[in-house]
Amino acid sequence: MSRPAVLVVDPEVSRRKEIATGLTEFGYEVIPAVDEQQGMRFAEKLGPGIVVAPAAFAMNGGSPLMARFAARVSGSEHTLLLLGEGEQQGRELPEEDLFHDASGLDGADLVRRIHLVLLGREVGLEPDASLESLVGDLSLHPLLELLRGLARAHATGRVVCAEGKITLENGEVAGAAAGRTTGVKAFCRLSHLDAGPFWVQLRPPDVTGPVKVAQEIKMDLKALIFLALEDAVHDAPDPRCRVRVQVGPAFFETRFNPRQQELLAAIPASVTVGRLLDALQATDGQILRDLLGLRELGIIALEEPRDLVRVVTDSTCDLPPDLARAHGIQIVPLLVLFGDRVYHDGVDLRPKEFYDLLEKGPEHPRTNPPSKSDFLDVYRALAADRDVISIHIAETLSQTVVHARAAAEEGLPEMQRLRGEAEQVTLRVVDSNSVSLGLGMLALFAARMARRGIEPDVIVERLEAMRSRIHVYFAVNTLDYLARGGRIGKGRAFIGNLLGIKPILGVVKGEVTAVDKVRGGRAAQPRLIELFRAGIDLTRPVVVHVAHAKAPVWADKLRGLIQESFDVAELTVAEMGPVVGTHAGPGTVGAALFQPTADELPLIAPLSETA
Numbered sequence: 158m159s160r161p162a163v164l165v166v167d168p169e170v171s172r173r174k175e176i177a178t179g180l181t182e183f184g185y186e187v188i189p190a191v192d193e194q195q196g197m198r199f200a201e202k203l204g205p206g207i208v209v210a211p212a213a214f215a216m217n218g219g220s221p222l223m224a225r226f227a228a229r230v231s232g233s234e235h236t237l238l239l240l241g242e243g244e245q246q247g248r249e250l251p252e253e254d255l256f257h258d259a260s261g262l263d264g265a266d267l268v269r270r271i272h273l274v275l276l277g278r279e280v281g282l283e284p285d286a287s288l289e290s291l292v293g294d295l296s297l298h299p300l301l302e303l304l305r306g307l308a309r310a311h312a313t314g315r316v317v318c319a320e321g322k323i324t325l326e327n328g329e330v331a332g333a334a335a336g337r338t339t340g341v342k343a344f345c346r347l348s349h350l351d352a353g354p355f356w357v358q359l360r361p362p363d364v365t366g367p368v369k370v371a372q373e374i375k376m377d378l379k380a381l382i383f384l385a386l387e388d389a390v391h392d393a394p395d396p397r398c399r400v401r402v403q404v405g406p407a408f409f410e411t412r413f414n415p416r417q418q419e420l421l422a423a424i425p426a427s428v429t430v431g432r433l434l435d436a437l438q439a440t441d442g443q444i445l446r447d448l449l450g451l452r453e454l455g456i457i458a459l460e461e462p463r464d465l466v467r468v469v470t471d472s473t474c475d476l477p478p479d480l481a482r483a484h485g486i487q488i489v490p491l492l493v494l495f496g497d498r499v500y501h502d503g504v505d506l507r508p509k510e511f512y513d514l515l516e517k518g519p520e521h522p523r524t525n526p527p528s529k530s531d532f533l534d535v536y537r538a539l540a541a542d543r544d545v546i547s548i549h550i551a552e553t554l555s556q557t558v559v560h561a562r563a564a565a566e567e568g569l570p571e572m573q574r575l576r577g578e579a580e581q582v583t584l585r586v587v588d589s590n591s592v593s594l595g596l597g598m599l600a601l602f603a604a605r606m607a608r609r610g611i612e613p614d615v616i617v618e619r620l621e622a623m624r625s626r627i628h629v630y631f632a633v634n635t636l637d638y639l640a641r642g643g644r645i646g647k648g649r650a651f652i653g654n655l656l657g658i659k660p661i662l663g664v665v666k667g668e669v670t671a672v673d674k675v676r677g678g679r680a681a682q683p684r685l686i687e688l689f690r691a692g693i694d695l696t697r698p699v700v701v702h703v704a705h706a707k708a709p710v711w712a713d714k715l716r717g718l719i720q721e722s723f724d725v726a727e728l729t730v731a732e733m734g735p736v737v738g739t740h741a742g743p744g745t746v747g748a749a750l751f752q753p754t755a756d757e758l759p760l761i762a763p764l765s766e767t768a
Contacts, residue, residue, distance in 0.1 A: 160275075161185070161207055161275055162185065162186040162206040163180055163185050163186065163188065163275065164188045164190060164196060164206060164208045164209065164235075165177055165189050165190065166190040166191075166192070166195075166208065166214075167189075167191075167209070167210070167211065168191060172264060175267075176209065176264060179272075180271060185275060193210070196208070196210060200235065206278075207236045207271070207275055207278065208238065209238045210238075210239060210240070211239065211241070212256060213241070215239060236255065236278055238254075238257065239255065239256050239257070240267070241260075242258070242259070255284065255288075257288050269359060272359060274288065276307075276312055276357070276359065277291045280306035280357075281298070282298065283709075283710045284710070285710060285717075286714050289358065290317075290356040290357060290358045291356065291358075293354070293355055293357070293709050294352065294353065294705070294712075294732055295350050295353050295354075296351065296352040296507060296508045296732040297707060297709065297732070301348055301385065303357075304316070304330065304378060305378070305382075307328060308329065311327050311328040312325050312327075312357070312359065314360045315358055315360070316355055316356070317355060317358060318350065319354070320350060320353070321333065321336065321343055321347050322334055324373075328378070329377060329378055330344060330374050330376075331373060333373070336435065337435045338435060339373065340374055341374055341384070341440065342439070342440050342441070344374065344381060345384065345388040345442065346440075346441055348382075348386075349388075349389055350479065351479070352478050353479065353730065353731070354709055354713065356713075387442070388440045388442030390446060394449075394459050395461065395462055396430050396431030398430045398459045398461055400427070400429065400433060400458075400460075401424075401458045401459075401460065402421060403455060403458055405455065407454055411454060411456060416439060416447055417451065419437060420433070420444065420448065420451070421456075421457075423437055424457070430445075433448070464543060464607065465544060466543060466544045466613050466616065467485060467487060467543050467546075467607070468486045468487070468548065468603045469486075469489060469532075469536075469539070469547040469548070470486060470487070470488055470547070470597070471488065471526075471549050471550060471557050472490045472502040472503045472734060473555070473557070473596060473737075474488065474594070475593045475594050475704050475731050475732070475733055475737075476731065478503070480731075484604035484608070484764075485608075486600055487535055488503060489535055490527065491524050491525065491527060491557065491736065492524065492525040492526075492527070493522050493523075493735045493739075494522060494524070494525065495518055495520050495522050496519075502524075502734055502735050502736075508733070511734070511735050512738065515738065515742070524555075524735060524739060526555050526556045526557035526559075527560060527561075529567070531560075532547070532560055532561045532563075532564035532565070533567065536568050536572065536584060537571070537572065540576070540582055540584055542576070544582065544583035544613045545613075546585050546607070546616055547584070547585065548587045548596065548600050548603060548620065549561055549588065550589065550591075550596055550736070551588060551589060551592060551667030552588050552667065553590075553667040553668050554592055554667065554736075561586045565585075568584075583614065587599070587621070588667075589620075589624055590666065591627060591629055591664050591667070592737060593737045593749070594703075594731065594748070595629040595749040597731070597749070598627055598700070598751055601761075602620065602623065602760075605760070605763070606619065606760050606761065609760060619757070623751065627749055627751045628663075628692045628749070628750045628751070629664035629747065630661060630672070630685050630688050630689065630747050631663075631704075631737070631746070632659055632660075632661055632662075632681035632682060632684070632685055632746055632747060633662060633744075633745050634659065634708070634743065634744025634745055635742055635743075635744060659676070659680070659681045662747070663688070672688070682715050682718055682746070683718070686719070689722075689748070689750050690722065692750075693723075693752045695723070695724075697724065698725065698726035699723050699725060699751065699752045700728075700750070700753065701719050701729075701750050701751075702728070702729050703715055703730045703731070703746070703747070703748045704732070704737075704747055705731075705732065705733055705745065705746040706733040706743050707732075708744050708746050711744070712730055712746050715746055715747075715748060716730060719750075723750075726753075726758065726762070733745065
């Protein structure tokens with residue numbers, strides 16, 4: 158992709174010159190214009206690029222500013238960045254226009270922020286509200302593809318996610334950190350992440366000249382990507398598995414290579430697979446392959462963690478996959494149908510592919526619940542030696558929980574025979590009365606209570622007491638998908654979109670219903686905060702899960718507002734799946750908020766690494 162050109166429209170000579178000079182040093186073509194009329198003439202012939210102009214131009218009346226600075230070249234579309242004085246000025250602008258409060262910023266700061274917008278244009282990401290970071294989600298922009306794009310743009314800075322960071326110097330990877338690991342090992346670990354928010358941050362220019370990052374990683378990007386792909390190990394053991402050396406004839410007959418010797422020496426102090434991965438210098442893939450090879454030889458044994466209670470939920474929970482795996486939560490997929498094509502949600506249809514089909518496909522999707530036999534297969538696999546709590550989308554929204562109950566009733570006698578008469582099988586099915594992260598939150602809480610040794614009947618009692626106190630609200634970006642799904646008329650959707658109406662949906666007694674509406678997208682998230690504030694005690698901590706439909710920037714903004722407004726004990730961000738996404742459409746963002754009591758908080762808090 159060619160680098161975008163920049164049109165800088167600014168009557169102030171010194172600032173216009175400083176911005177133009179700074180961006181030219183980064184290799185961008187910069188076209189300066191002294192006023193709106195000259196800028197409009199240049200914009201007509203500008204290829205797809207960035208128009209930087211004073212926000213005051215938008216207040217001059219007439220046609221919208223985006224229309225005035227529209228490209229006349231076929232297929233071209235500009236990004237409009239307006240520089241203003243004060244945040245209030247930005248609230249009055251159309252939501253598609255980028256706005257930045259430039260009061261008090263010098264030329265170098267402006268150049269850095271404009272450079273960020275340009276970089277986002279090159280790699281397909283949008284900036285956050287403060288123009289400090291580009292925001293994305295790994296479910297939409299896989300890390301290795303992102304790094305290729307940043308390499309082509311010769312970016313210097315870092316990619317940050319919840320699990321670690323990767324440092325870049327002129328597009329090449331210079332360093333990485335993930336938990337207790339660094340370097341190539343950390344890079345490989347991060348490369349395997351498949352969901353969750355990330356931020357791309359450019360390094361501020363240093364007044365004394367370029368700052369060279371310590372070259373922790375010496376490999377070029379192509380070699381790193383090849384190594385990361387080779388390092389992946391499918392069906393890896395649970396990190397909580399205990400590792401035990403078996404000193405028998407095979408141990409004394411085997412000639413160990415140096416890496417195997419190092420691994421065997423580290424086992425007594427490490428105890429578990431997870432700790433072993435952190436203790437050794439080799440990549441996780443190398444260690445796991447050595448570990449599995451030694452197990453095949455009978456040199457070591459892996460003892461699976463004994464989860465006495467397992468949690469099952471369905472794919473409408475919208476839990477991040479890594480989070481669900483770490484808590485041993487079994488997710489049963491719903492079916493998503495595009496015409497005659499049938500997909501299993503989260504298995505052969507990830508959020509990125511789903512939203513591509515939703516936006517570009519000729520047919521509106523339908524969803525079907527898992528069958529009774531799907532649940533029977535899962536329960537049979539788990540209930541032979543473990544109790545099961547199965548938590549699902551509200552019955553008012555789907556027959557999923559009905560099929561789960563039928564499977565539990567039919568399968569329980571068989572499971573009891575497998576277990577034996579000495580021990581009673583507990584298999585409980587719970588209606589969450591919610592959907593998306595309201596459901597996901599309950600499933601996560603159940604898994605954490607189970608690992609803390611709480612009995613299944615007590616867990617179910619706790620969940621039933623919690624579910625009515627989970628507040629779920631979504632702000633919908635467009636009415637088109639509500640109309641396509643038959644929730645509103647097409648005429649009403651057309652008028653609503655024309656007026657910039659943004660509905661606020663909530664989950665009330667198991668139903669998704671309209672609770673409010675606002676004019677313009679910039680007003681939607683502050684209204685969500687007001688709705689959440691009305692339902693809780695502001696002096697006590699809350700747990701929050703944010704979900705978005707192909708809208709990581711809006712999710713990041715909501716995350717920031719939530720952290721400013723509440724005492725947040727835990728916050729996660731995830732991509733919204735097909736069930737809510739089908740009806741609400743891309744651009745939707747929302748959250749589930751729960752305020753635990755003093756005795757609930759320690760039961761649902763994040764687990765330690767050994768739990």
